[in-house]
Amino acid sequence: MSVAFAKEESAEAASETILPPRPIPDRINLVTEAGLEMLRDELTRAQQALEAASKLEDVNERRRQSAVPVRDTRYYAERVRTAQPMPAPTSNAVVAFGHSVTFKRDDDRIQTFRIVGDDEADPSQASISHGSPVAIALLGKAVGDFVQFGQSELEILSIS
Structure with a gap:
């Protein structure tokens, strides 16, 4: 195999594995209790997928399989870190978060x-x-x- 071909394959693999970050809304991260649990579950799933991908032998396939879990792990870790759980509304007098x-x-x-x-x-x-x-x-x-x-x-x- 020529060196040029190996470099091209590595460049191709790199371009497939560098995904842009998921956009994070710039407003306060209010969540319901169920929403916080969902964020934690998604973070766990992303971390498990990343761990599974890290066990792959082929470096190019490992990079490809890791791309989405890396991006999602960063996103969900930030969303869990910034989450502000809101209690359920205690009154139905006016519309509030959770209603x-x-x-x-x-x-x-x-x-x-x-x-x-x-x-x-x-x-x-x-x-x-x-x-x-x-x-x-x-x-x-x-x-x-x-x-x-x-x-x-x-x-x-x-x-x-």
Whole structure:
């Protein structure tokens, strides 16, 4: 094998193994208790994947298999380190972090979302980040309030 080919293979392997870091939101890292547990579980999974990859014999394959776990370990370690667990709301008087809010849109659609941390938010599962535009508009409002949201209005129907 020529040296040029070996260097090219190493450069190719290096480019496959240097992934950009996962973006970290610049807002406060509020989490529910379940969200903190999820972050810890993801960190453990990433660390286990990294450990498994480190046992591979082939250096190029070890680098390839380590790329995602290295990136994820850094991300989840930082998210666990900066997590600020929030207790469940004790009152349903106004919308707060951790609440589920049901609201009606101008077109009469009724939606319910729970306001949670960035990493645990999943709109398809009816949860949104506390930093999302809808959550920001709803926080601090009460049942019966109308909230301006872009060109439309949201009416808060219930808070739980």
